[in-house]
Amino acid sequence: xxxxxxxxxxxxxxxxxxxSKLFLVFVLVTIIPMMLLVYFSYELTKSKLTExxxxxxxxxxxxxNKNLENKxxxxxxISASIYLDDRLASYLTAEYVDDPSYLDVYKYIGNRxxxxxxxxxxxxxxxxxxxxxxLPKDNYYIKPVTPEVQDTELYKQLQQSHGxxxxxxxxxxxxxxxxxxxxxxxxxxxxxxxxxxxxFSVSESVIYSLMEKEAGGKDIFIxxxxxxxxxxxxxxxxxxxxxxxxxxxxxxEASGRFDTTYQGVKAFAVYNTxxxxxxxxxxxxxxxxxxxxxxxSQLIIKISLAFIGVALLLIYITAxxxxxxIRILIRMVRRxxxxxxxxxxxxxxxxxxxxxxxxxxxxxxxxxxxxxxxxSRKELLGKEAELDLLQAQINPHFLxxxxxxxxxxxxxxxxxxxxxxxxxxxxxxxxxxNKGKSILTINEEIRLTRSYNAIQLxxxxxxxxxxYTIDEAILPYSTVKLTLQPFIENSVIHAxxxxxxxxxxxIRGIIQDNDIILSVIDDGMGMSRETxxxxxxxxxxxxxxxxxxxxxxxxKFGEYYGVKVYSRLGIGTAxxxxxxxxxx
Numbered sequence: 052x053x054x055x056x057x058x059x060x061x062x063x064x065x066x067x068x069x070x071s072k073l074f075l076v077f078v079l080v081t082i083i084p085m086m087l088l089v090y091f092s093y094e095l096t097k098s099k100l101t102e103x104x105x106x107x108x109x110x111x112x113x114x115x116n117k118n119l120e121n122k123x124x125x126x127x128x129i130s131a132s133i134y135l136d137d138r139l140a141s142y143l144t145a146e147y148v149d150d151p152s153y154l155d156v157y158k159y160i161g162n163r164x165x166x167x168x169x170x171x172x173x174x175x176x177x178x179x180x181x182x183x184x185x186l187p188k189d190n191y192y193i194k195p196v197t198p199e200v201q202d203t204e205l206y207k208q209l210q211q212s213h214g215x216x217x218x219x220x221x222x223x224x225x226x227x228x229x230x231x232x233x234x235x236x237x238x239x240x241x242x243x244x245x246x247x248x249x250x251f252s253v254s255e256s257v258i259y260s261l262m263e264k265e266a267g268g269k270d271i272f273i274x275x276x277x278x279x280x281x282x283x284x285x286x287x288x289x290x291x292x293x294x295x296x297x298x299x300x301x302x303x304e305a306s307g308r309f310d311t312t313y314q315g316v317k318a319f320a321v322y323n324t325x326x327x328x329x330x331x332x333x334x335x336x337x338x339x340x341x342x343x344x345x346x347x348s349q350l351i352i353k354i355s356l357a358f359i360g361v362a363l364l365l366i367y368i369t370a371x372x373x374x375x376x377i378r379i380l381i382r383m384v385r386r387x388x389x390x391x392x393x394x395x396x397x398x399x400x401x402x403x404x405x406x407x408x409x410x411x412x413x414x415x416x417x418x419x420x421x422x423x424x425x426x427s428r429k430e431l432l433g434k435e436a437e438l439d440l441l442q443a444q445i446n447p448h449f450l451x452x453x454x455x456x457x458x459x460x461x462x463x464x465x466x467x468x469x470x471x472x473x474x475x476x477x478x479x480x481x482x483x484x485n486k487g488k489s490i491l492t493i494n495e496e497i498r499l500t501r502s503y504n505a506i507q508l509x510x511x512x513x514x515x516x517x518x519y520t521i522d523e524a525i526l527p528y529s530t531v532k533l534t535l536q537p538f539i540e541n542s543v544i545h546a547x548x549x550x551x552x553x554x555x556x557x558i559r560g561i562i563q564d565n566d567i568i569l570s571v572i573d574d575g576m577g578m579s580r581e582t583x584x585x586x587x588x589x590x591x592x593x594x595x596x597x598x599x600x601x602x603x604x605x606x607k608f609g610e611y612y613g614v615k616v617y618s619r620l621g622i623g624t625a626x627x628x629x630x631x632x633x634x635x
Contacts, residue, residue, distance in 0.1 A: 069377060070370040077366050085355045093348040097341050104340055105308055105321060111265040112306075112323040112331040118261040119273065120325055122173075126251065127216055129167055130235050133249055134214075139163065140237065144246045147185040160192045173257045175230065179237070180248035196248075205234055209248060214238055218275070220255055223286035229255035231282065255289065258282045262331070269333045270313070276328035293332060301330065376400045380409060387416060429606055472509050476502070490607065493560065493567070493630075494526035500535045500558065507543055514553045515543070521560040525567045529633050531603045538571040538597070538626045545582075546575025546624070562632070566612075569628040578618040600628070608633065 067075065133139060142156040164177045181188065182196040200206055208217045216235045223229040230252050237247040259282045262271045266284070273282040278294040278301065294300050297311045297320065305324040312318065313334050322332045379400065386393075400409040491499075497519075504517045517539075539556060546554050559570040601614040608631050618624040 068374070070367075070374050073366055073370045073373075074363075077362065081362060082359060085359065089348055089351050089355060092351060093344055096344040096347055100340055100344055101319065104319070104335060108269065108308075108321040108333045108335065109306065109323065111269075112271075112321060112333055115262040115265050115271065115331045116323055116325050119258070119329075119331070120327075122258070122261060123325075123327065125171070126233055126253075129171060130216060130233065130249055130251070133163065133167075134235065134237055136163070140246060143179070143181055143183060143186065143237070145183075145186070147187070153187055156186065157189055157192065164192055173253050174251050175254050176252040178250055180250065181246070183246070205232060205250075206248075209234055209236055212236060218281060220279075220281045220289045222289040223255075229286040229289050231255045231258050255282055255286065259284065269335045272332045272334075274330050274332060276330075281329065297334075373405065376405045376409070380405070380412065383409075383412060383416070387419070432602060432606065472506050476506055489532050489603070490529050491532055492526065493528055493530050493569075496530050496532070496534055497521060497526070497558075497560070499533070500539065503536050504539065507539070511543070511554075516553055516555045517558065518555070519558050521558070522562060524562060525560050525632075527634060528567055528630070530567075530569075530630050531600070531607055534600060534604070534628060534630075535569060535571060537600055541597070541626075542571065542573040542575060542624065545578070546573050565632065567630040567632060569630065571626040571628075572623065574623040577620045577622050577624055579620050583616060583618055597626075604628070604630070 139160065142159060145156075147153045147156075160179065167177055168174050178191065179193050180196050180200060181193050186193065188195045194200075196206075205217070205219055208219070212235065214236050216233055219232045219234070221227075221230045221232065231254065233251040233253065235249055236245040237249055238245050258273065262273070262282075263284075265271065270284060272280050272288075272293055274280050274293045278292050280288050280291055280293050283289065288296070297313060299309055299311050299320070301322065306322060308319065308321045310317065311320050311334070313320075313336070317337045318334050319337055319340060320332060320334045322330050324330050400406040501519075508515055508517065535558065539558075542554065542556050555574045557570075557572045559568075559572070561568050597614055597616060604613045612629050612631060615627045615629075616624065617627070
């Protein structure tokens, strides 16, 4: 998993340019969250709007139900007044045999129905079906029950109504508008059988007007307990099944909501039930619900795109600024890689992090250039010091042959002092030449010094005393060749002394503060400050001076190490040589 992450995510991202990284990060942390915000805002707004529309639709259906129930109650009260009219019942049940008294029936029933029609202009027509064969029918207020009437759905439902009001609708046709029919069987306690059927016809538009003002872009239906549409805006749908149209069955709940497909589009439906079992169903296409949500989302998207465009422009400018300055730094690195340390022509890059990096890089470049110059100078000085040392060396074969000849002559003439001096001189040069190597152990340096001192003791017999205090722990460590001899020679040449007051030289080697300290101390007359400065500036032609030794030590071991000289006129001189504990 880690390898896949590095191969397909980490490494491709690292290889992108700085500008591409900035754009990618901007997309990840800005554009994607912005799109998610728009999406969730849209969904939340749609949910809230749906909930609000549901509440409004439930409120409107409740109001429609209330209006409709009030209207139906008024119709029921009118029908009840006729149902309970005993005089009407007696007229409809009386026997008429060639008796003109039936004219009173026409007059009474006509006045009764006209009064109802006048009081309730909603009614389009009102009449009574009578199956009394002795009562003549005027076919206006009183109509006969013919076989055709008995075959109607109205008549069939009335036989199962037990005196309750039934409601039927008839769809719109070319000859008549959609009608809403209310009917009930007429009966009373004295007549245990129906003596007539009261029928009111109301235009369906009168019923629909009760809910039309509540529609507000919704499709509203009134259906009976079997789901048959009793009233709707589309009159062609009357007397058809709404559950079949919506592909949804209304369960036992009195009210609720559901999603459906209506007229080929997704819709949201809300229903509420009247006291008589009818239902008011409101249907709203989802498109109209989310129209406001879409408008809000589109506004948010436009504003977001505007901000994103501005942000992209600012990111581009910022990325270009950073990229250009980084490219300047890269060019500087490339020039230094080629050995060009000239940074004077580079422009200033400001005071931010990149500007500070540029400034520090310039400083580092200057120091690096200085260090390279210093190293080159030190290498040159080292070569000069090595050259000085090589120039001071004598051809070993010639030297050894010459010294051998002198020693043979000394033995021949039985001069032991000359022989000792020659042998010590041979030892001195054998060690100092060191096969051309410039580094030797302190032990070898002490041996070389002892050989040189032996020659001086023979030369200045009785006038020179040399003592040693050497810690054996320092002997294996390294030093540059001819570290001590130039300072002993300095003491012998420059110190003022005579036979009565011999010169004492003390050579010491110890470990101090994890460094090796070699010292050459004499009790001569010492030197003034001016003389010491002259000595420090000694030229190679005058011998291996103090500066020669100091320079070689610093070149080999570092600036921390080297030679220090302390001298007071009339007291003496002390030379201190600091070396690291470094093996050969």
